[in-house]
Amino acid sequence: MNFLWIRLVTIAIILTPFATYAKDRIFVTNEKSNNISVIDAETLNVEHTIDVGDRPRGIGLSPDSSELYVAISEENKIVVLDPNSLKILRDFEAGSDPETFGVHPNGNIYISNEDDAKASVFNPKTGKQLAEIKVGLEPEGVAISPDGKRVIVTSESTNMLHVIKAPENVIESNILIGSRPRAAVFTKSGDIAYATAEISGEVVKVDMNKAKILKTASLGDAKAKPKDVILAKDEKTIYVAGGRANKIIVMDADTLEIIKGIPVGKRVWGLAMSGDGQRVFTTNGVSGTVSVIDTGKNEVIKTIEVGKFPWGVVVKDN
């Protein structure tokens, strides 16, 4: 019954004339060519390149995927695009040096302002700042629990995960981890989070209800300075971008044991997964490429040339 329903809806979507615009895409920010590459999810070819401003880094979609947000670090703003028509719709001031951000299920954006030791909350529809939260030095990664109740902001120079209660926007706890925490991800339940520490080359697994580190694992490679971390769809494995180790490290989500290293391009930082969990996309900064990983085999199936120093990546496929 459910299956039939899904089929009917799918057919209905295909028959809708809008379907030609709402195609699945991967968006990549190119930090040093000041543009974003738009990759067709089906052909895995770059179909468009859009100039967006000086040093685009963080990138994300609105909860309904109708808007694409790009942090333009050197211009202190967020640019809003239509991910279907690829038109730039508007922009808004987003505090000093916006780097990464997370989109809350309620539509608001949580931004780390690297220069100001704070995180700020914006309504991207109005461009209005709703709140400001004081955090440690060089705030970087932002992760939001799927239920929207917690936000993690990592501070690189203060070595902490700041756990913010949302939507109250007050700090609930501060968890000291290894040197230069860069990114984090929540499980679907929100009970567990994983975070990377770049300089100490570690991944930590954190109990979010107790604000306690459960496990710390080294990536076992002196060059592995991890950045992004994402969870497989079944949440049994995590994918960690290994930086200058030029590989993705696949780890058991429970034990944090290393399962596999997948060689990709040079200085891999950004990671994103397709909605069906079958593809992982990586940004390889120094190589100027995106690697496409098939998560069934955990192998690279395609390498795509993009702009200079690709940084962030997001998949739009719903």
Add this chain to the structure above:
Amino acid sequence: MSLKKSGYLFCVLFLSSINIANAVTEVDFIYIGDSEHDSLLGVKQGIDEANLQGEFLGQKYNLEIVSKEKIEEYDFSKYIAILTSLDSKQLISLAKQLNNTPVFNLTDESDDLRRNCIANILHIAPSNKMKSDALKQLEIKKPASKANAQAWHYSFVKFAARDLNKRFKKNFQVKMNDHSWAGWAAVKMTSDTVARTQITSPDDMLKYLKNELTFDGQKGSDMNFRVTGQLRQLIILVENDKIITEAPIRGIAKPPSLDSLGILECMN
């Protein structure tokens, strides 16, 4: 239990839990030297940053500044570490007076002071030999260059040095240099250790810094101390106020590590 009593008990429990949450550890530093010296600005930057972290983790860092004339009459027992811009002779006499307290040398570059291996002196300033070794490496790569060897440069970007340079400039309206970097680094490695280990006694701090430290000094990640008390660090090579490269220089440095720079062993 009467309502009044339970209310009282609740109050006591409530207040005591607040006390626990607000238990702040006070950590005291002292700076000895010229109060106009650049190294002191770096120290102040380090203290500011440590307090920002301490706000989240429950530490409060204090700084006292004292001129070198007052060293002998001073009671140093409460300080976690002594930060100095002194010459060799003053530094040695201070270190002997203090025994097991970490004494940071922020400015003196003499090689003999490293060879002496005085147990409680930690040299943040690179030695003359480290700088000359760096220049020798550069000469192989680029003969006839007229470079300077430096511990820091305001335009250094790598290892998030860009962020530190920006923060410092914003705070003091001057560019970070070798001495201000050294002051910042000494405070940062000490306060990081307090946050991570809860060490608050100077002798435990000295042991930790000398034996277990891995420091992210925003110019390379795995900085630690040699037996000589010298901080292992890369050297920035600068020509006409522009960074040419950093030593150890890849393909030239022997061994291909930070130990291609400077004195590795003690005199005896």
